[in-house]
Amino acid sequence: MPDFDLVIRHGTVATASDVFAADIGIAGGQVVALGRNLGPGAREIDATGKLVLPGGIDSHTHIEEPRPGPTANADSFASGTASAAVGGTTTVIGFARQARGGSMAAGIAEHRARAAQSRIDYGFHMILTDPRPEILTEELPALVEQGYRSFKIFLTYSGARITDGEALRVMAAARRLGALVCIHAEHHELIEFYTEALVAAGYTRPLHHAWAKPMVVEAECVHRVCRMAEALDVPIQVFHVSGEESAEEIERAQRRGLKVWGETCTQYLVTTAEDLDRPGLEGAKFLCSPAPRAKADQAALWEMIRRGVIGNVTSDHAPTRFGGPDGKTAFGEDAPFTKLPNGVPGLAARMPILFSEGVAKGRIDLPTFVAITATNAAKLFGLHPKKGTIAVGADADLAIWDPERRVTITRSLIQDANDHTPYEGFEVTGWPETTLVRGTPVVENGRVVGAPGFGQFLPRGPYDLIKPRGVFPGPFNPVDGVPV
Ligand code: DUC
Ligand code: ZN
Numbered sequence: 001m002p003d004f005d006l007v008i009r010h011g012t013v014a015t016a017s018d019v020f021a022a023d024i025g026i027a028g029g030q031v032v033a034l035g036r037n038l039g040p041g042a043r044e045i046d047a048t049g050k051l052v053l054p055g056g057i058d059s060h061t062h063i064e065e066p067r068p069g070p071t072a073n074a075d076s077f078a079s080g081t082a083s084a085a086v087g088g089t090t091t092v093i094g095f096a097r098q099a100r101g102g103s104m105a106a107g108i109a110e111h112r113a114r115a116a117q118s119r120i121d122y123g124f125h126m127i128l129t130d131p132r133p134e135i136l137t138e139e140l141p142a143l144v145e146q147g148y149r150s151f152k153i154f155l156t157y158s159g160a161r162i163t164d165g166e167a168l169r170v171m172a173a174a175r176r177l178g179a180l181v182c183i184h185a186e187h188h189e190l191i192e193f194y195t196e197a198l199v200a201a202g203y204t205r206p207l208h209h210a211w212a213k214p215m216v217v218e219a220e221c222v223h224r225v226c227r228m229a230e231a232l233d234v235p236i237q238v239f240h241v242s243g244e245e246s247a248e249e250i251e252r253a254q255r256r257g258l259k260v261w262g263e264t265c266t267q268y269l270v271t272t273a274e275d276l277d278r279p280g281l282e283g284a285k286f287l288c289s290p291a292p293r294a295k296a297d298q299a300a301l302w303e304m305i306r307r308g309v310i311g312n313v314t315s316d317h318a319p320t321r322f323g324g325p326d327g328k329t330a331f332g333e334d335a336p337f338t339k340l341p342n343g344v345p346g347l348a349a350r351m352p353i354l355f356s357e358g359v360a361k362g363r364i365d366l367p368t369f370v371a372i373t374a375t376n377a378a379k380l381f382g383l384h385p386k387k388g389t390i391a392v393g394a395d396a397d398l399a400i401w402d403p404e405r406r407v408t409i410t411r412s413l414i415q416d417a418n419d420h421t422p423y424e425g426f427e428v429t430g431w432p433e434t435t436l437v438r439g440t441p442v443v444e445n446g447r448v449v450g451a452p453g454f455g456q457f458l459p460r461g462p463y464d465l466i467k468p469r470g471v472f473p474g475p476f477n478p479v480d481g482v483p484v
């Protein structure tokens with residue numbers, strides 16, 4: 001009679017705090033023993049020479065999100081989560097969107113139906129595009145209770161943006177309900193002003209997307225939302241911090257003691273605005289918002305990761321095919337940047353690139369890699385300690401990682417439904433061989449074996465990290481309408 005369903009033997013286990021040699025005993029989908037010379041498992045994996053890491057948590061992914069067209073999101077939950085697992089990720093947080101004039105609950109119900117095909121575990125942020133009073137007071141309390149414990153707001157993009165006044169009301173609602181507000185922070189009118197001037201002057205190539213949204217556009221807005229969060233005493237995460245000046249705004253807020261967290265994405269660490277300047281429409285493969293910056297910004301972001309200012313790195317996976325009627329070329333080979341859909345695919349590449357550029361190149365140590373790819377997101381989004389670490393009682397979400405394997409990233413390795421990757425030809429050292437979700441292999445030796453529908457929805461209950469501090473900059477608490 002075996003002691004465990006599965007034993008992973010002889011590996012080197014890494015968490016966000018420690019690296020140690022241990023066997024892992026798994027039963028009922030959870031880690032139940034960590035130690036040497038564990039008893040037999042019904043199944044055994046020999047991890048000699050391998051790292052055993054917490055499966056990644058990619059807390060910013062746009063999978064199967066509907067768009068008005070003609071371009072479309074390339075992935076389904078089945079394809080997107082296959083790709084995530086190929087890259088060692090075991091949990092994704094996606095986005096359920098409220099239609100303007102519509103209900104948030106309806107957006108959730110539709111997205112839950114799509115996500116039923118997920119191969120790995122998942123949760124949602126709620127994109128509030130129209131935070132009318134009845135949405136905030138009548139719909140959100142029940143939805144937060146059901147485990148949708150984070151809101152996403154956009155301060156730019158015509159179809160999604162809300163005003164500063166609306167953002168304040170969303171922040172206040174989040175404070176009352178115990179939810180986290182995640183923010184796309186760019187100055188909308190400034191982008192429009194730049195864009196009109198660029199188009200008028202004939203600057204419409206993909207490169208000019210970066211000209212339309214230079215760093216000042218982001219840094220100003222990051223500063224603004226940090227101050228808004230300070231005024232209302234509301235914890236926030238600033239999404240996709242793309243370079244030095246925005247990261248400095250986050251750091252300044254953190255130094256004032258605010259609960260402001262910063263996220264960056266793989267693409268800001270390895271691509272630059274120069275990639276947008278490739279011939280023809282090739283640059284469109286690198287087009288995302290905020291725009292890719294300069295080499296110096298990449299170095300600054302790594303430094304901010306080392307200092308803990310940037311706590312997690314996501315993919316912001318937002319896949320549009322390049323070719324075809326719904327692809328980035330749908331408006332023609334000389335389409336102006338204003339027509340090009342924003343976003344790059346990146347679910348599978350995230351962890352291997354961060355391991356290679358981070359750990360293998362000596363920029364960060366292994367525990368920091370675990371922290372920025374899994375543990376910190378688990379903590380920030382209320383999934384810890386069930387997710388994001390290797391400990392007795394945690395879900396056995398694991399990536400068995402060959403730290404020496406050299407791989408050239410190609411489209412075919414990625415296994416999503418897209419027709420390109422911005423990381424084509426990128427060379428990495430280190431690759432996940434086997435990915436387990438709750439002790440069940442989803443990827444085995446690079447082959448996707450997890451079934452669509454195996455993934456489970458992760459409701460997120462209340463947790464302390466995102467509790468407000470109870471500190472206001474003045475004598476009055478404007479959320480509750482009382483003196484402090
Ligand atoms: N930026 C976003 O904010 N969302 C998806 C794609 C992108 O580039
Ligand atoms: Zn965004």
Ligand code: ZN
Nearest residue numbers: 060062316318
């Ligand atoms: Zn995004």
